[in-house]
Amino acid sequence: MVKSSTLILGVAAQLLLPLQLLFSVFLLLRGHDAPGGGFIAGLVAAGGFALYLFAHGRRAMAAILKVAPRDLIGAGLLLGLLSVVPAWWQDEAFFTAQWWTLPFGIPLSTPLLFDLGVYLVVLGALLTAITALVEIDQVDNPH
């Protein structure tokens, strides 16, 4: 049941995954001003990967993801913690948000970094759970 052989699902997943990922990044970036944000974006991205997993199997998904889902969790937590440091540098209270404008008018801020961390943790946690479930399925039914 993990790897479906339906042509329609396979093609759809292939087309939908990039769109969903793009949409999730869109949600992440607009989150501060409109509905969205790291948590929702992470859920959307996880949904995209889950669809791909059902259509093409665990190995194909791992090949696309490139990193282990558990590393995403670690990276997200680290990013969340690192977003604390700039405030410390400015001699301000723990977690005080910092706002910068990069060249070409690109805004950057510690809340955005933090939200990115949340995004990665949510994505990583869900994919960890899903792949773990798939893996034991394959241990029990090797074919």
Added chain:
Amino acid sequence: MQLALLTGFVMAALVPLLHRWIGARTALLLAALPAAIFIWLMTQWSALAAGEVLVLEQAWVPALDVNLTFRVDGLAWLFAMLISGIGVLVLVYTAGYLRGHVDLPRFLVVFIAFMMSMLGLVLADNLVTLFVFWELTSITSYLLIGFRHTDPLARQSALQSLMVTAGGGLALLAGFVLLAQAGDSWSLAELATRGEAIRDHALYLPLLVGVLIGAFTKSAQFPFHFWLPNAMVAPTPVSAYLHSATMVKAGIYLMARLHPALGGSATWTLVLGLVGGMTMLVGAVMALRQTNLKLMLAYSTVMALGTMTLLLGVGTRAAVAACLVFLLAHALYKGALFLVAGILDVMTGTLDITTMGGLRRVLPWTAPTAAVAALSLAGLPPMLGFVAKEALFDALLEIGPWGWVALVAATTAAGLTLAVAAIVAIRPFFGPLRDTPRRPRGTPPALLVGPALLAALSLLTGVAPGLFDELVTITLAGLGMPGERVHLVPWHGFGGPLALSFAGLVLGLLVFRAWDRLRDGLVVGLEPLVARGPEVWHSAMGWRTLQLAAWQTRVLQNGHIRTYLVTTLLAWLALVGHALVVRHGALSWPVSAWQAHEVMVAGLMAAGAMTACVMRSRLAAVAALGSMGFSIALTFVLFSAPDLAITQLLVETLTVVLLALVLFRLPHFTVLSSPLERLRDLGVAVLVGGLITTLMLAVLGSERLPRISDYMVANGQPLGHGHNLVNVILVDFRALDTLGEVIVLALAASGVYAMLCFRAEEAGHG
């Protein structure tokens, strides 16, 4: 300075990488960090000598009065110098001692982390910060004692030390909270100026008990002393650095630091005097029972720590000055002796002092180093140890009738310590050369630099103790005891202290001559006492706690999720229900008229819930739950909370995905509970639902406090630069909460992974 500490922690994290690139030289490279701190401290000396106090401010959590401000006064400077200076020497020593050890990177990671924590402990001005660093030293000490983790004894000793020191840490935390209440400040500097108010406060006794238990456990005072000798299973650099020169003195530091705030009361003098004196004697006697070199030194450390506590208890200016000199002298000679013990261990393969002999011919540099350091331990001129001991006797001679009791105890302890020093310096090195498990060869210089330098310093400062006049005077002034300049002299002249020293010398030499017979007597004679000693109580207490934990796990954590749910809900019901009954306001009914579609959504929700309860197939139950979830999302839409609605929809979707994965793996959908149990569950469910409804109505009825959402709405754009309040709250206003949530999420994912994949692995192998 805060940056230096942060750098240290970052460097600790990078050690494994460094080790991959430059190998064993990592230890030498790392020594540059404490060396830099040492030099920086030196440059601050002139300012300090001019009577200034260096304050390095750094905010942390201002809303909770927690800051990272460091305050460098005489006491902090003295400790920081010891920590960084001896730290450099021990790191150099480690490069030779653990050369080629597979776990060297792990050792260095923890070691550097400890060093930074210890520096933070002595520099912090805030009680909370001090406590954080305090606990960090306990944890790093635990990891270092258990360094040889394949040895069950090492693991057991590490755990014991953690249990004792962390248990004391809990008492300390309670003491600190009370202290902050009594003194109305979290700053040590401010507390020091409010001594009278604190001592007259109703909470003085409980807070003193808390703080002292913390200090006593850390500094291995009787009856908590037993963990320190057991900690000797750690590698020797750890014994020299943590368990003699720095960490065990954290308790002494704390008592000295809080002396202006807490000291001087009759209780303080009595408790510190009794405990310190007892520790001093126990340490001195127990040291003579040992044949293991490190254990002997450990018990003599216990004796020294007791002496310092005793002196702080006496609390006169002369006594505190003596305590400071004693502390310095002890750090120098004991550090050297432990490092020498490590050399003997590496060279001969044993630490049993009765099997060594004649080593001075094969270890020509180690023998004089040991001799010089032991002279200081013995308290003989011209060493710093002698100056310290004279100061000790001087201080005790000054006080009234009780001083005589203390003097007799101190003289006895000094005599016994002299015997220990003689044994350590003479037994391994003189007499005929004995066969040892390993044949000693030349000692590598990396091992010799540290102890030789420390021993030389003991000698140098013993000849010219006047170097410390300024430092001791400034430190005393910082502890609220200003006065004329202290004069330390290498030779005190003939008088009371010298007579006592002589008495100690005679006693020590007698004990040394008769040591072999005396030791047998002590081993046999004290066995009944040791067998009923505090260590046995402690392990019995630990065992009982485990039994209690096993019992309550059996009752509460029986593996059935329905039991957990019922327990949790009932507990919640009792607590919230009680609060609601005791202080409820008027219940108010929502005034606005109900719309037809709202009623429909509510009906859908209720129908979904009820259907899920009565369905006979799993798929149908899941579908019913799903319809309820979507109705909830609809509610969020109706009340214009798009973020929540999206999240709810996505969560529902992903739940279906997860269910699809596990659906075929679940056991058959059967009825497990009896009708009676289901009736009980129905009752709990109805009660919980009713309580939630009542709670909501009560909240609506009583708006006593201004609504937090008004603040959020007003400040979301100007402070948070965002229009989506939910997101501004999540990532900015309440970012700390969110961080906690994502950590929980990460833990849950790790739990799922561990439960599923380890079982899969077992299945795969089996």
